[in-house]
Amino acid sequence: MSTSTDQRARRAVGAVLGSAVGDALGAPFEFGPEGAFSARFPTAGYGGEMCGGGGWDRGEATDDTQMAVLVGESLLEHGGLHLPDIFGRFRRWAAADPKDIGLQTEDVLTNGEPWDLAAALHFQVNQRAAGNGALMRAATSAVYFAPHGTGATMDAARRIAALTHGDRAAWEGTAVFHELVRVALAGGDPLTALPGILDTVHPGHRPRYAVVLAPDWHPDRATEFNGAVWPCLGSAVWALRTTGSYEAAVRAAVDLGGDTDTVAAVTGGLAGAVYGAGDIPERWVEPLHVPLPGWRGRVLRAAELTDLAEKLAGARAG
Numbered sequence: 028m029s030t031s032t033d034q035r036a037r038r039a040v041g042a043v044l045g046s047a048v049g050d051a052l053g054a055p056f057e058f059g060p061e062g063a064f065s066a067r068f069p070t071a072g073y074g075g076e077m078c079g080g081g082g083w084d085r086g087e088a089t090d091d092t093q094m095a096v097l098v099g100e101s102l103l104e105h106g107g108l109h110l111p112d113i114f115g116r117f118r119r120w121a122a123a124d125p126k127d128i129g130l131q132t133e134d135v136l137t138n139g140e141p142w143d144l145a146a147a148l149h150f151q152v153n154q155r156a157a158g159n160g161a162l163m164r165a166a167t168s169a170v171y172f173a174p175h176g177t178g179a180t181m182d183a184a185r186r187i188a189a190l191t192h193g194d195r196a197a198w199e200g201t202a203v204f205h206e207l208v209r210v211a212l213a214g215g216d217p218l219t220a221l222p223g224i225l226d227t228v229h230p231g232h233r234p235r236y237a238v239v240l241a242p243d244w245h246p247d248r249a250t251e252f253n254g255a256v257w258p259c260l261g262s263a264v265w266a267l268r269t270t271g272s273y274e275a276a277v278r279a280a281v282d283l284g285g286d287t288d289t290v291a292a293v294t295g296g297l298a299g300a301v302y303g304a305g306d307i308p309e310r311w312v313e314p315l316h317v318p319l320p321g322w323r324g325r326v327l328r329a330a331e332l333t334d335l336a337e338k339l340a341g342a343r344a345g
């Protein structure tokens with residue numbers, strides 16, 4: 028491989044592995060208060076942070092990563108986007124009683140409606156579907172579609188998001204994440220690219236994203252719980268903007284409290300794409316494991332996730 032191809036692959040692995048590690052690091056702190064992580068682990072680089080708790084084993088990734096793996100494996104097996112197949116994998120997984128599943132996602136995957144109607148019908152009845160549950164699982168698809176360019180990767184993000192989330196706000200946030208990852212994998216600065224990315228957001232949703240993605244926005248200014256898509260994405264971008272390493276970004280994300288596994292999964296996906304897999308602390312990668320309910324006890328470890336990411340990036344034959 029050429030140096031630039033090698034760097035691109037390291038960033039692609041960084042996005043997928045970084046998201047999974049953030050998920051597992053944040054899981055024990057879910058629904059906790061702001062500052063809980065830094066109170067327990069005041070010094071970066073000290074060790075022991077991948078601690079488990081709240082029903083999660085040390086290093087165990089949650090639904091965020093489990094669903095990201097399902098999406099990634101579908102893309103590889105079909106050589107592209109096969110929405111009914113992704114939906115079928117989600118349903119099989121949901122039926123196997125995963126430890127955690129988003130309320131919205133569970134409803135859509137268990138209401139018995141066909142893949143192209145389930146989310147829309149749920150949104151019609153509930154009128155609330157702007158959770159972060161589509162954004163949280165987007166690292167694998169972001170890597171896969173990055174070489175296809177801005178329009179194609181953002182469109183793919185919207186379509187995969189729409190499988191479970193009927194609110195266009197969730198599609199747009201996921202599309203922004205895909206494009207941020209695309210810029211990072213190409214060696215660019217996603218933060219510099221943000222104003223241009225905002226121009227590609229659906230006009231009806233642009234103002235709200237412009238607020239949470241602005242350079243002066245802080246998670247304290249969120250008007251919803253960070254389980255919603257806007258503050259979740261805003262917090263991840265804030266964590267990336269205000270730190271200088273993968274470890275510091277993900278620490279900042281978990282320390283916000285609330286939906287810590289998902290905010291850290293999104294942050295870790297972005298930071299991993301920017302800094303590359305080599306910047307993710309080995310002591311966090313080593314205990315990482317991703318159980319896959321519905322797949323006969325399958326558990327992916329870092330080596331399998333790395334392999335998946337490299338295949339998604341086209342760095343090795345699928």
Ligand SMILES: [Mg+2]
Pocket residue numbers: 089090091127288289
């Ligand atoms: Mg989760």
